[in-house]
Amino acid sequence: xxxxxxxxxxxxxxxxxxxxxxxxxxxxxxNVFDKSKIYYTTFSNVQMLDAxxxxxxxxxxxxxxxxVALDPKNPDQVIVTMDVKSDxxxxxxxxxxxxxxxLLGGKAIDLWFDHHCTExxxxxxxxxxxxxxxxxxxxxxKDELEDYVQLLGKSLGNVFDTLSGPYSxxxxxxxxxxxxxxxxxxxxxxxxxxxxISLSSKNINQSxxxxxxxxxxxxxxxxxxxxxxNNIESITKQLKDADAGKLVGNAxxxxxxxxxxxxxxxxxxxxxxxxxNQVQNGNGSLTKLIKDPSLYNNLDRTSKNLDLLxxxxxxxxxxxxxxxxxxxxxxxxxxxxxxxxDAGK
Numbered sequence: 001x002x003x004x005x006x007x008x009x010x011x012x013x014x015x016x017x018x019x020x021x022x023x024x025x026x027x028x029x030x031n032v033f034d035k036s037k038i039y040y041t042t043f044s045n046v047q048m049l050d051a052x053x054x055x056x057x058x059x060x061x062x063x064x065x066x067x068v069a070l071d072p073k074n075p076d077q078v079i080v081t082m083d084v085k086s087d088x089x090x091x092x093x094x095x096x097x098x099x100x101x102x103l104l105g106g107k108a109i110d111l112w113f114d115h116h117c118t119e120x121x122x123x124x125x126x127x128x129x130x131x132x133x134x135x136x137x138x139x140x141x142k143d144e145l146e147d148y149v150q151l152l153g154k155s156l157g158n159v160f161d162t163l164s165g166p167y168s169x170x171x172x173x174x175x176x177x178x179x180x181x182x183x184x185x186x187x188x189x190x191x192x193x194x195x196x197i198s199l200s201s202k203n204i205n206q207s208x209x210x211x212x213x214x215x216x217x218x219x220x221x222x223x224x225x226x227x228x229x230n231n232i233e234s235i236t237k238q239l240k241d242a243d244a245g246k247l248v249g250n251a252x253x254x255x256x257x258x259x260x261x262x263x264x265x266x267x268x269x270x271x272x273x274x275x276x277n278q279v280q281n282g283n284g285s286l287t288k289l290i291k292d293p294s295l296y297n298n299l300d301r302t303s304k305n306l307d308l309l310x311x312x313x314x315x316x317x318x319x320x321x322x323x324x325x326x327x328x329x330x331x332x333x334x335x336x337x338x339x340x341x342d343a344g345k
Contacts, residue, residue, distance in 0.1 A: 035086040036063065037124040041096035041109070042077045043132065049098065049107040055082050056099075057111040062088050065109060080130075082109060091117035096128040 043049075046068060055063035063084035071077040082096070094113035101108050111128070122128060218225070313320060 036083050037086050037088075038066075039082045039084055039090070039096075039122065039124075039126060039128050041080050041082065041128045041130045042071065043080065043098055043130050044076060044078070045132075046078050046080065046098065047107055047132075049080065049109075053106075053108050054101075055084055055109045055111065057088065057113070062111070080109065082128075084111070089116045089118070090122045090128065091115060092120055092122060094122060094128055095131050097131045097133050099133045 049065065049068055051065055051068055053065040054061045055065060063082055065080055066083045067079075067081035069079055069081075071079050080096075084090075088111070090111065091113055094111060097110045097112055099108055099110045100106065110133075112131075
Protein backbone atom coordinates (compact mmCIF):
# COMPACT_ATOMS: atom_id res chain seq x y z
CA UNK A 1 0.00 0.00 0.00
CA UNK A 2 1.47 3.26 -1.10
CA UNK A 3 1.10 6.23 1.31
CA UNK A 4 0.52 9.55 -0.31
CA UNK A 5 2.95 12.39 0.25
CA UNK A 6 0.22 14.50 1.83
CA UNK A 7 -0.36 11.80 4.46
CA UNK A 8 3.35 11.58 5.23
CA UNK A 9 3.52 15.35 5.66
CA UNK A 10 0.47 15.26 7.96
CA UNK A 11 1.96 12.48 10.10
CA UNK A 12 5.26 14.34 10.34
CA UNK A 13 3.48 17.56 11.35
CA UNK A 14 1.47 15.71 14.02
CA UNK A 15 4.57 14.06 15.46
CA UNK A 16 6.42 17.38 15.45
CA UNK A 17 3.51 19.08 17.21
CA UNK A 18 3.36 16.34 19.82
CA UNK A 19 7.11 16.57 20.45
CA UNK A 20 6.82 20.35 20.81
CA UNK A 21 3.96 20.03 23.30
CA UNK A 22 5.78 17.39 25.34
CA UNK A 23 8.99 19.46 25.32
CA UNK A 24 7.11 22.60 26.33
CA UNK A 25 5.39 20.77 29.17
CA UNK A 26 8.74 19.34 30.26
CA UNK A 27 10.35 22.76 30.27
CA UNK A 28 7.43 24.07 32.29
CA UNK A 29 8.17 21.42 34.91
CA UNK A 30 5.51 18.83 34.19
CA ASN A 31 5.80 15.45 32.61
CA VAL A 32 2.89 14.44 30.38
CA PHE A 33 3.65 10.77 30.94
CA ASP A 34 3.22 11.01 34.72
CA LYS A 35 -0.22 10.98 36.28
CA SER A 36 -0.90 14.19 38.16
CA LYS A 37 -3.62 16.24 39.79
CA ILE A 38 -4.51 19.88 39.48
CA TYR A 39 -4.91 21.99 42.63
CA TYR A 40 -5.71 25.67 43.11
CA THR A 41 -4.77 28.14 45.80
CA THR A 42 -5.20 31.90 46.17
CA PHE A 43 -2.97 34.71 47.48
CA SER A 44 -3.44 38.43 47.88
CA ASN A 45 0.15 38.94 46.63
CA VAL A 46 2.29 36.23 45.05
CA GLN A 47 5.49 38.34 45.33
CA MET A 48 6.66 37.71 41.73
CA LEU A 49 5.83 33.98 41.75
CA ASP A 50 6.28 32.73 38.17
CA ALA A 51 4.75 29.89 36.25
CA UNK A 52 7.02 26.82 36.30
CA UNK A 53 7.99 27.63 39.90
CA UNK A 54 8.49 24.43 41.91
CA UNK A 55 5.93 22.91 44.24
CA UNK A 56 7.72 21.38 47.23
CA UNK A 57 6.96 19.30 50.24
CA UNK A 58 9.61 18.59 52.85
CA UNK A 59 12.17 20.01 50.37
CA UNK A 60 11.20 17.52 47.62
CA UNK A 61 9.80 18.74 44.32
CA UNK A 62 6.41 17.10 43.81
CA UNK A 63 5.04 19.38 41.09
CA UNK A 64 5.16 22.78 39.53
CA UNK A 65 3.11 25.93 39.11
CA UNK A 66 1.48 25.95 35.68
CA UNK A 67 -0.47 29.21 35.82
CA VAL A 68 -0.59 32.44 37.83
CA ALA A 69 -3.50 34.77 37.08
CA LEU A 70 -5.85 37.25 38.73
CA ASP A 71 -9.20 35.95 39.94
CA PRO A 72 -11.76 37.23 37.40
CA LYS A 73 -14.39 37.44 40.17
CA ASN A 74 -12.16 39.16 42.77
CA PRO A 75 -9.26 41.31 41.49
CA ASP A 76 -7.74 41.40 45.01
CA GLN A 77 -6.91 37.69 44.76
CA VAL A 78 -4.44 35.81 42.59
CA ILE A 79 -5.24 32.23 41.57
CA VAL A 80 -2.28 29.89 41.39
CA THR A 81 -2.76 26.63 39.47
CA MET A 82 -0.49 23.74 40.50
CA ASP A 83 0.27 20.42 38.88
CA VAL A 84 1.07 17.84 41.63
CA LYS A 85 1.96 14.16 41.36
CA SER A 86 -1.04 11.87 41.82
CA ASP A 87 0.64 9.82 44.56
CA UNK A 88 0.58 12.89 46.86
CA UNK A 89 -2.72 12.65 48.73
CA UNK A 90 -3.44 15.90 50.52
CA UNK A 91 -5.69 15.96 53.59
CA UNK A 92 -8.15 18.76 54.17
CA UNK A 93 -5.74 20.29 56.71
CA UNK A 94 -3.00 20.79 54.07
CA UNK A 95 -1.83 24.31 53.33
CA UNK A 96 -0.04 25.86 50.34
CA UNK A 97 2.65 28.18 51.74
CA UNK A 98 4.40 30.81 49.58
CA UNK A 99 8.09 30.64 50.51
CA UNK A 100 11.37 32.17 49.33
CA UNK A 101 13.98 29.83 47.92
CA UNK A 102 16.95 32.20 48.30
CA LEU A 103 18.23 35.68 49.02
CA LEU A 104 17.75 36.72 45.39
CA GLY A 105 13.97 36.47 45.68
CA GLY A 106 13.10 33.11 44.08
CA LYS A 107 9.63 31.88 45.07
CA ALA A 108 8.04 28.44 45.43
CA ILE A 109 4.92 26.77 46.84
CA ASP A 110 5.52 24.51 49.86
CA LEU A 111 2.76 22.02 50.69
CA TRP A 112 2.40 21.51 54.42
CA PHE A 113 0.52 18.44 55.68
CA ASP A 114 1.09 16.01 58.52
CA HIS A 115 -0.24 12.76 57.00
CA HIS A 116 -1.39 11.13 53.79
CA CYS A 117 -5.14 10.82 53.79
CA THR A 118 -7.12 7.79 52.73
CA GLU A 119 -10.52 9.37 52.98
CA UNK A 120 -11.83 12.91 52.78
CA UNK A 121 -8.82 14.10 50.73
CA UNK A 122 -8.70 17.30 48.73
CA UNK A 123 -10.07 16.19 45.36
CA UNK A 124 -8.55 16.77 41.94
CA UNK A 125 -9.03 20.45 40.94
CA UNK A 126 -9.74 21.26 44.55
CA UNK A 127 -8.60 24.40 46.41
CA UNK A 128 -5.85 24.34 49.06
CA UNK A 129 -5.81 27.02 51.82
CA UNK A 130 -2.87 29.38 51.39
CA UNK A 131 -0.33 30.98 53.70
CA UNK A 132 2.65 33.32 53.20
CA UNK A 133 5.93 32.71 55.01
CA UNK A 134 8.61 35.40 55.38
CA UNK A 135 12.14 34.88 54.07
CA UNK A 136 13.63 34.90 57.60
CA UNK A 137 11.20 32.35 58.93
CA UNK A 138 11.81 30.24 55.84
CA UNK A 139 15.59 30.30 56.34
CA UNK A 140 15.38 29.73 60.12
CA UNK A 141 12.83 27.36 61.63
CA LYS A 142 10.84 28.69 64.55
CA ASP A 143 12.71 26.66 67.17
CA GLU A 144 16.12 27.72 65.85
CA LEU A 145 14.98 31.35 65.63
CA GLU A 146 13.91 31.27 69.26
CA ASP A 147 17.26 29.75 70.24
CA TYR A 148 19.12 32.51 68.34
CA VAL A 149 16.99 35.20 69.99
CA GLN A 150 17.68 33.76 73.44
CA LEU A 151 21.42 33.56 72.72
CA LEU A 152 21.44 37.16 71.48
CA GLY A 153 19.56 38.33 74.57
CA LYS A 154 22.01 36.51 76.82
CA SER A 155 24.99 38.10 75.04
CA LEU A 156 23.48 41.58 75.30
CA GLY A 157 22.79 40.97 78.98
CA ASN A 158 26.45 40.10 79.54
CA VAL A 159 27.48 43.31 77.76
CA PHE A 160 25.18 45.43 79.91
CA ASP A 161 26.34 43.65 83.05
CA THR A 162 29.93 44.46 82.12
CA LEU A 163 29.05 48.10 81.55
CA SER A 164 27.33 48.29 84.94
CA GLY A 165 30.34 46.82 86.81
CA PRO A 166 32.56 48.73 89.29
CA TYR A 167 35.21 49.53 86.65
CA SER A 168 32.84 50.29 83.81
CA UNK A 169 32.78 54.07 84.33
CA UNK A 170 36.56 54.37 84.37
CA UNK A 171 36.85 52.14 81.30
CA UNK A 172 34.24 54.13 79.41
CA UNK A 173 35.95 57.37 80.44
CA UNK A 174 39.30 55.98 79.25
CA UNK A 175 37.76 55.02 75.91
CA UNK A 176 36.19 58.48 75.55
CA UNK A 177 39.52 60.15 76.36
CA UNK A 178 41.31 58.02 73.78
CA UNK A 179 38.66 58.84 71.21
CA UNK A 180 38.97 62.55 72.02
CA UNK A 181 42.77 62.40 71.68
CA UNK A 182 42.42 60.59 68.37
CA UNK A 183 40.05 63.26 67.07
CA UNK A 184 42.48 66.01 68.17
CA UNK A 185 45.32 64.26 66.36
CA UNK A 186 43.17 64.01 63.26
CA UNK A 187 42.41 67.72 63.50
CA UNK A 188 46.13 68.56 63.83
CA UNK A 189 46.92 66.33 60.89
CA UNK A 190 44.28 68.04 58.75
CA UNK A 191 45.67 71.45 59.75
CA UNK A 192 49.18 70.36 58.79
CA UNK A 193 47.89 69.09 55.48
CA UNK A 194 46.16 72.40 54.82
CA UNK A 195 49.36 74.29 55.66
CA UNK A 196 51.42 72.03 53.42
CA ILE A 197 48.99 72.47 50.55
CA SER A 198 48.93 76.24 50.96
CA LEU A 199 52.76 76.37 51.01
CA SER A 200 53.03 74.11 48.00
CA SER A 201 50.34 75.85 45.97
CA LYS A 202 52.83 78.41 44.65
CA ASN A 203 55.22 75.70 43.50
CA ILE A 204 52.37 73.74 42.00
CA ASN A 205 51.17 76.80 40.09
CA GLN A 206 54.72 77.48 38.90
CA SER A 207 55.06 73.86 37.77
CA UNK A 208 51.78 74.10 35.89
CA UNK A 209 52.95 77.32 34.23
CA UNK A 210 56.22 75.65 33.23
CA UNK A 211 54.30 72.72 31.79
CA UNK A 212 52.07 75.16 29.89
CA UNK A 213 55.13 76.98 28.53
CA UNK A 214 56.71 73.68 27.55
CA UNK A 215 53.62 72.52 25.70
CA UNK A 216 53.34 75.94 24.01
CA UNK A 217 56.98 75.75 22.92
CA UNK A 218 56.44 72.23 21.60
CA UNK A 219 53.40 73.40 19.68
CA UNK A 220 55.33 76.33 18.17
CA UNK A 221 58.29 74.14 17.22
CA UNK A 222 56.21 71.28 15.92
CA UNK A 223 57.43 71.95 12.38
CA UNK A 224 61.07 71.84 13.48
CA UNK A 225 60.45 68.69 15.48
CA UNK A 226 58.77 67.14 12.46
CA UNK A 227 61.72 68.12 10.25
CA UNK A 228 64.16 66.61 12.77
CA UNK A 229 62.19 63.39 12.86
CA ASN A 230 62.19 63.32 9.04
CA ASN A 231 65.98 63.81 9.05
CA ILE A 232 66.41 60.99 11.55
CA GLU A 233 64.18 58.79 9.43
CA SER A 234 66.25 59.68 6.34
CA ILE A 235 69.50 58.84 8.15
CA THR A 236 68.15 55.52 9.37
CA LYS A 237 66.93 54.75 5.85
CA GLN A 238 70.37 55.53 4.43
CA LEU A 239 71.97 53.28 7.04
CA LYS A 240 69.49 50.58 6.17
CA ASP A 241 70.13 50.92 2.43
CA ALA A 242 73.93 51.01 2.88
CA ASP A 243 76.05 47.99 1.98
CA ALA A 244 76.53 46.35 5.35
CA GLY A 245 79.22 44.01 4.00
CA LYS A 246 81.27 46.88 2.65
CA LEU A 247 80.99 48.76 5.93
CA VAL A 248 82.10 45.69 7.85
CA GLY A 249 85.03 45.21 5.46
CA ASN A 250 86.15 48.81 5.89
CA ALA A 251 85.84 48.46 9.65
CA UNK A 252 87.92 45.28 9.58
CA UNK A 253 90.56 46.99 7.42
CA UNK A 254 90.68 49.94 9.82
CA UNK A 255 91.03 47.56 12.75
CA UNK A 256 93.88 45.76 10.94
CA UNK A 257 95.68 49.05 10.26
CA UNK A 258 95.23 50.04 13.89
CA UNK A 259 96.67 46.71 15.03
CA UNK A 260 99.71 47.22 12.73
CA UNK A 261 100.23 50.74 14.11
CA UNK A 262 99.97 49.44 17.66
CA UNK A 263 102.53 46.71 16.88
CA UNK A 264 104.96 49.25 15.39
CA UNK A 265 104.42 51.53 18.39
CA UNK A 266 105.21 48.64 20.72
CA UNK A 267 108.38 47.90 18.71
CA UNK A 268 109.46 51.58 18.85
CA UNK A 269 108.78 51.72 22.58
CA UNK A 270 110.86 48.57 23.02
CA UNK A 271 113.79 50.08 21.15
CA UNK A 272 113.46 53.31 23.13
CA UNK A 273 113.35 51.32 26.33
CA UNK A 274 116.52 49.50 25.23
CA UNK A 275 118.29 52.82 24.58
CA UNK A 276 117.20 54.15 27.95
CA ASN A 277 118.48 51.00 29.62
CA GLN A 278 121.86 51.46 27.93
CA VAL A 279 121.95 55.11 29.02
CA GLN A 280 121.04 54.07 32.54
CA ASN A 281 123.71 51.38 32.58
CA GLY A 282 126.44 53.87 31.43
CA ASN A 283 127.02 52.58 27.86
CA GLY A 284 127.75 54.96 24.92
CA SER A 285 128.55 58.62 24.42
CA LEU A 286 125.09 59.80 25.39
CA THR A 287 125.59 58.39 28.87
CA LYS A 288 128.87 60.28 29.18
CA LEU A 289 127.18 63.42 27.85
CA ILE A 290 124.46 63.13 30.44
CA LYS A 291 126.43 61.90 33.42
CA ASP A 292 129.94 63.51 32.88
CA PRO A 293 129.99 66.98 34.60
CA SER A 294 133.12 68.14 32.72
CA LEU A 295 131.10 68.87 29.58
CA TYR A 296 128.81 71.11 31.55
CA ASN A 297 131.77 72.90 33.14
CA ASN A 298 133.49 73.42 29.76
CA LEU A 299 130.28 74.73 28.20
CA ASP A 300 129.74 77.06 31.14
CA ARG A 301 133.35 78.34 30.89
CA THR A 302 133.03 78.82 27.14
CA SER A 303 129.81 80.75 27.56
CA LYS A 304 131.43 83.11 30.07
CA ASN A 305 134.50 83.67 27.84
CA LEU A 306 132.25 84.42 24.86
CA ASP A 307 130.31 86.92 26.94
CA LEU A 308 133.54 88.62 28.00
CA LEU A 309 134.75 88.70 24.41
CA UNK A 310 131.59 90.39 23.24
CA UNK A 311 131.78 92.96 26.03
CA UNK A 312 135.46 93.68 25.22
CA UNK A 313 134.62 94.02 21.55
CA UNK A 314 131.92 96.50 22.39
CA UNK A 315 134.03 98.52 24.81
CA UNK A 316 137.42 98.27 23.03
CA UNK A 317 136.80 98.04 19.30
CA UNK A 318 140.24 99.58 18.56
CA UNK A 319 141.87 96.52 20.04
CA UNK A 320 140.53 94.39 17.20
CA UNK A 321 139.82 96.82 14.30
CA UNK A 322 142.27 99.42 12.83
CA UNK A 323 140.83 101.75 10.19
CA UNK A 324 143.08 104.26 8.24
CA UNK A 325 141.50 106.44 5.59
CA UNK A 326 144.69 108.01 4.17
CA UNK A 327 147.12 105.11 4.69
CA UNK A 328 148.45 106.30 7.96
CA UNK A 329 148.92 104.24 11.01
CA UNK A 330 146.05 103.70 13.24
CA UNK A 331 145.79 104.97 16.66
CA UNK A 332 147.61 103.04 19.26
CA UNK A 333 145.44 101.05 21.52
CA UNK A 334 145.42 102.23 25.04
CA UNK A 335 144.30 99.92 27.71
CA UNK A 336 141.44 101.20 29.84
CA UNK A 337 141.06 100.77 33.49
CA UNK A 338 138.59 98.32 34.90
CA UNK A 339 138.61 96.35 31.70
CA UNK A 340 135.92 93.64 32.04
CA UNK A 341 138.08 91.33 29.95
CA ASP A 342 140.62 91.30 32.72
CA ALA A 343 138.01 90.14 35.19
CA GLY A 344 137.92 86.68 33.69
CA LYS A 345 141.68 86.23 33.91
